[in-house]
Amino acid sequence: MIGYLTRRLGQALLVVAGVVTLTFVIMRLVPGDPAVAYAGPKATPEQLAAASRQFGLDQPLHVQLWNYVRDLVTGDWGTSLRTRQPVREDLFTAFPASLELVGAALILAIVVGIPVGVLAARHKARLPDLGVRLGSMLAVSVPVFWLALTLQTVFASHLGWFPVAGEYDASLDTTSPLTLWTNITIVDALITGNWPIFTSTLDHLVLPALVVAAYPAGVIAQMTRAALIEESGQEHVRLERALGFGETTILTRFALRPALNPVLSLIALVFAYSLVNGFLVEAVFNWPGLGRYAFNAITSADTPGIAGVTLLVAVVYVLVNLVVDLLQGVIDPRVRTR
Amino acid sequence: MILRADGVTLGYGGRPVVHDVTLDITEGGVGLIGESGSGKTTLARAFLGLLRPMSGTITFNGKDLRTAGMKAFRKAVQPVFQAESLDPRMSVARSIAEGSRDRAAVPALMEQVGLDPALAARRPHQLSGGQRQRVVIARALAVRPELLILDEPTSALDVTVQARILELLEGLDAERLLITHNLAVVERLCRTSHVLFAGRVVESGPTGELLRRPAHPYTLALRDAVPRLGGQPPVARGRTEAAPASEGCPFRLRCPLAVPECESAPEPREVAGRKVACHRAELVLSA
Amino acid sequence: GGQVRGASQPPSAPATQPGASASTSAAPAAVNDKAFVYAPNLDVVTDWDPATSYSNENIAMQNIYESLTRYNAASQKPEPRLATEWSSADGGKEWTFKLREGVKFHSGNPVTAEAAKKAIERTMKLKSGAAYIWDAVKKIEAPDGGTLKFTLKYATPLDLVASSGYASYIYDTSVVEKVKDGTTDAGSGPYTIDTWAKGKETELTLKAFDDYWGGWKPGQYKKVAFRVTPELTTAWQLLKNGEVNFVQRLNPQLFAQAGSTPGVQATRTPSFQNLMLLFNTESGPLKDVKVRQALQKVLDYDGLAAALEGAGVKGSGLVPQGLLGFTPGLEPKQDLKEAAELLAAADYGPDLNELKLSLTYAQGDADQQLMVTLLSSQLKKLNVTLQAKPMQWNAQWDLGKKKGQDIFVMYWFPDYADPYSWFVNVFRSADPVSFNLSYLKDEAIDKAIDALPQLTATDRAAAEQSYADLQKKIIEEKAAVAVPYVQTYQRALTAGVQGYVDNPAYPNVVSFYDLTLAG
Amino acid sequence: MIRVRDLRVAYGDRVVAEVPELDVGRGECVAIVGESGSGKSTTLLALLGLTEGARVSGEVSVCGVDVMKARPRALRAVRGAKAALVIQSPQAALSPTTRLGVLMRRALRLHGVTGGPSLTGGAGSTGGPGTMGKGARGIDAVMAQACEAVLLDPAILRRYPHEISGGQAQRFAIAMAIALGAEVILADEPTSALDVTVQAEVVGVLRGLREERGLAVLLVSHDLALVSTIADRVLVMKDGVVVESGPARHVLRDPDHPYTRELLEALP
Amino acid sequence: MTVVEPRRRLPRMPDRLAAFGAVLLVLIVASALFAPWLAPYEENDPRPLDKLLEPSSSHWFGTDHVGRDILTQILYGGRTSLAIAAAVLAVSALVGVTLGVVAGYAGGWIRDVIMRITDIFLAFPALLLSLALAVVLQPSVTTVILAIAVTWWPWYARLSASVAASVSTRSYVDAARCLGVPAPVIVWRHVLPNSITPVLVQLSLDAGGVILTAAALSYLGLGAHEPTAEWGLMVQQGQALFTTNWWVVTFPGLAILVTAFAFNVLGEGLRSALDPRRTVIR
Ligand SMILES: Nc1ncnc2c1ncn2[C@@H]1O[C@H](COP(=O)(O)OP(=O)(O)OP(=O)(O)O)[C@@H](O)[C@H]1O
């Protein structure tokens, strides 16, 4: 197990190193001088030169790469050309917000997707199955921006059931200020018992989380269904039937667990994917998350910002996959001995 | 003798599964028996040049496989694998002609293995198990091999079909190395046999002798466990669930005759006209 | 330990919901304890230094810092701010400003001539952002606490310069080094920083500076919040709900809706920002002035204005209305027949050669995109293929500097309310290329441009005439540019807010101090 | 124990198994032999009503329950509790994520076997919280005994299916039948995936149970030699039809049907 | 005598989803192909005076902000969107399958190197990579295709590597090696054809995702641009009009939804027919 872990960690490091290099290459490929982005649209030549010096852009490429790696390792992720803040600080605000949104969405997707997948598998080739399959395919096909706009207009603006946008009611900052520990609002509100902010955040989360959850819920349902159907074609199900267990018991108590592993891998992928791809949703719902940060960084050619997001997401991706590997061992004992 | 393994150790991913095997493929058919996972297929793959030995050498006509030109060897030794070794997408004719690239010879080959040439255009899933096995044999014969390596050629087939395939094999003039679980089949097709246990050859000798009067307790257990028509119910000797021992005699944990001496690995030695790796071979012989 | 977010007040002090019902529940004329919520579409602050700031943050900074003068778009003249009066001498090469008395910085220090001198000198020394506006200044003196005297290298309308939206601030140099992290400021304006949380939705809140020289009346907003809202539709819905009080830019459809939505008021003001199609006068097919003139006549200006529905209006010449040098009678007109003739004269047209033109414009700008759509479909009928590439600014500019396109589309607006900006930056020849992206090179024009500042400082009428002549020359004779429209600000506020005036010299800036909540 | 008359199983229009008569009495061992695809497994599964999507007709009674007419609930009670199934591939027949003990315990609970003398046979398998402890201890005892009966170390109950050998898995399947108090074991090729040495052991266990406990065994196999050593009576199937049946000795010594003869001759 | 019929608690649904998806798709493709004949108006013909007309009998889907007929633009836009999907899938499948099959067959260090590279591309946030590339190459349809393909191929590499690895252990591959067939021929003749099915299924599942991603890129102004008609671009331009002129964004949005849905239905149907387990996300 230890050997396996170190091997996996080594691979993970390799991947991160690859991402760093790739990022650097892309940063250099982006046309237009990053100094222009920093110095602003009406910069004078002297200002441009100064900005160039400040970012070390006047150095030869290999020196730049070396500096870049050295800075990363020492925790200096550079200064954003757009916000002019240290990228690390920017990410420290943006990432928790995304984590909150994507986390909530994934919980929603799992809570909906897995039972629905079980339901479909239980009634394979019958009406509920057809319903679930069509529903999940709709969920994965719907363009998020469209869904976001529609939900916002209908449920927030017209019906007024939910807030239009925002993470929580900003006025609560004065009435019940939040002590930050993790920087994730809802978690901090929960652990410090700040109920006004907690409920307000929950209220604000519903719509964006629903939108972000649509795709994951769809694929999770599809995957659960497929994995369960395959699992229920396994020999052991026949034995369980012969032992007198009911169909539902068999699916939920014997087949679900072994079928869960691919679902888990999928969740890991969807998680990393949603972190950045949520940017449209974040924009519509004023969610100050990573996706929006990434989008702004891209559209303003903020290379350090782009690099920071990329690296962060890559690290998260790698970590989540590690965690999933471990979890899979817990869920399926066969994996442990592999 | 054309193919010879000399002190060969084989494994996957650095983990050896076949240990220090020395074995000649001699005339009259050679049998390889042993329980599942004992390394029979692994050994066969090494003989086919599909797996490099971790140590030891495999020689073909006296030349090391690693250095000798593979061309001559390639077609001289051909496999007949366990049932499903046909590309599901290729027609019978294409499969058979794959090595020789000689389509014209296909009908003759098909007849030789007892297949109706009219089946040439079919694909594997349109054939029965017995027919498929015949195609596999025809494909191997197409390149006129000197040696056939048969890995459980019949174990997936029904008994009636099995009997016919065995007949066909008996009639071929290529040398053969036969791997099987089925003792009766080895007895019929092979003059000499080797018994494999946990990656080691524990006993080798003339097949008839070997099965009539085993000298190794594993061979004995194997023989007695085989049910015979109308005979006594098969007998289980020793505790079959025990894993092979990693040190000393690998069979000792299952061996009803094991003594403390067995904790040291037995060297293969000549006993009653065959080679046995057991400290207690004499006792077994007398049983 | 954890840090506390928000709350400069003790948590016990209850505050009512900001803006939540600003439009409906009219507070008694007593104290206005609501916050005014501004919905910008981008992060508000990137640079807190009043010397170097050259971006969005001026929306907030104009309320925190003050300059000597402020431009009044109605009178087209600078008006007093920190300076109460001023005069020039020596043909516009010497300027004297009298400072307002009893003004204090937020730090408590008094605003004296000495302080103002130090501030401007620091700004000039840092040479960043819009610091160039002071380039003409040779020497600053503070003969007494209330008088500031400038000696210039060349004549310049310094009263206009001093009203600039950027780099003109008078700040407290003794605390300015501490403003970087956004917890304090060095200004003298009506508002001061309350909280700043970069990257959060409510990024910045301001609170009233109690010792402001203008004093405070009931009904004025003593708190201001900036709630970043990138999506227009979201901003609009928040406004309708009364959650925000001001949306800086609406599209025509929303603007029309805003006009008829109870609880919302809409305002429209022409800006000082216009769109320019800069034709490559130096190389390529547009080297031929006939082709350039044809292009000027192809675009359906009225159709475009109609499609823009008020987001932009047809201008006249290069100088938008409201600035010195605005010249009526230079309105562009579509004339397809003449355009076809001009093209034919250059051997292009439906039955002649195909003309291929490349155009670059700003990515993500819906109005420019609209213009491009209309232009390309018109040109197609004349056998002209337009290859339009949306690009990010720095990529577009890079290409432009290398003269890599036939038509360069960009907006221009002056940093201070003076049309000189267009001419000196865009149409005066320069090597290497900076913003003169039509690559126009004409000595006579250059000379006329160089004479403009002094004329402005000394003889406004002559300046006006010179501007008119130059525009005719550049547009009609040289055909270096087409100006499809001048942008219009279409803004919406919650209905209860009174006193809003849009000042195009300070784009998107709301003077919160001037607002009151109806009651 | 088992009584079958005119059983017919069809998938769609294709009849895959037709058994006019099949009886298995207490302590008897009956074997069904035949080639691949001849309908052996189908017949066996039909006895427990496990043929999904098939049309089944005829009379089938297992341990006194009419399988054809029984409601799903009653049918589930027969499965496992009265008639236990042992299938071919040993490990694949066990859910990979369930410890053996957990599976057995769940099955015992399902059928209301609690082990406590006062509670046996009661339908209230779940029991109140008070009876749980006692019941659980009782169940443990039942499970341990069952394992010992098939020569398994009860410690194996803490393992996962992939941690045991094929022979152990087959013996565990039989142990479950014992623990549940099954009266009939239906074994579908229980040894064909095993090595001969292990096969011998499993066969030994089956024989022992028959002799000691009077369990009835219905064995499906294509290994004539094996069948000949343990079966009392034999049914030979070909293409879904029973071509010959009778006492093992008779059928295998001098078969009446040419197909049986062919089978015997093919033996190496 | 009792006859037990298969239990029928809920009605059985015929599994014709794949067929349904295929029919839907044929309709969509046909409507894009025959756009010039089907479209009621000329492509890209702005009439500012007719802008933002509500859906009516003369403009079924209304008109957009410059007065183009939305139905017409959707029909023509389908050509772009479908062409993008086809090109992206072709390019990424070509690259991914080639690398994957080689990795799967060769094993050893070759596999390790290829798979690590694949991992790097997978760990790189896909949308960021696409966006970055779109910025580097300047927005255009070709850029969209390349940008998406760059993030898409690793999935096929991974999928086909694992399938090819298992195919390579089949005994017919060994048999071919013993017959002296050269490695490239074995890969081409045996490994590739036998690993392709799951990739094909995955391709049809992914097509919807490609259209959505392309739409998102255009939506961000980084993909197709004026005057190319493309669905994502149409949504982007109409998005700010959602509350006032719903049809401008809704119809192209529906076009994307229906097409993505059709591809998904087809893919999912194929998958359940061929291989119930594999799912890879876009
Ligand atoms: N490709 C492989 N990678 C790793 N281990 C393998 C591989 N193939 C076989 N093994 C292991 O090597 C050992 C010997 O396997 P081999 O297939 O040679 O046995 P065998 O004697 O042919 O068994 P059987 O009778 O079941 O065919 C087994 O423990 C098996 O798990």
Ligand SMILES: Nc1ncnc2c1ncn2[C@@H]1O[C@H](COP(=O)(O)OP(=O)(O)OP(=O)(O)O)[C@@H](O)[C@H]1O
């Ligand atoms: N679910 C099913 N649907 C359709 N046909 C089936 C189904 N299950 C089995 N069959 C068919 O019924 C016939 C009998 O199958 P069965 O499994 O009973 O054979 P068997 O005698 O057990 O063979 P083997 O020795 O290979 O296990 C076969 O032809 C098979 O294809």
Ligand SMILES: [Mg+2]
């Ligand atoms: Mg083998």
Ligand SMILES: [Mg+2]
């Ligand atoms: Mg069977």
Ligand code: NI
């Ligand atoms: Ni020994």
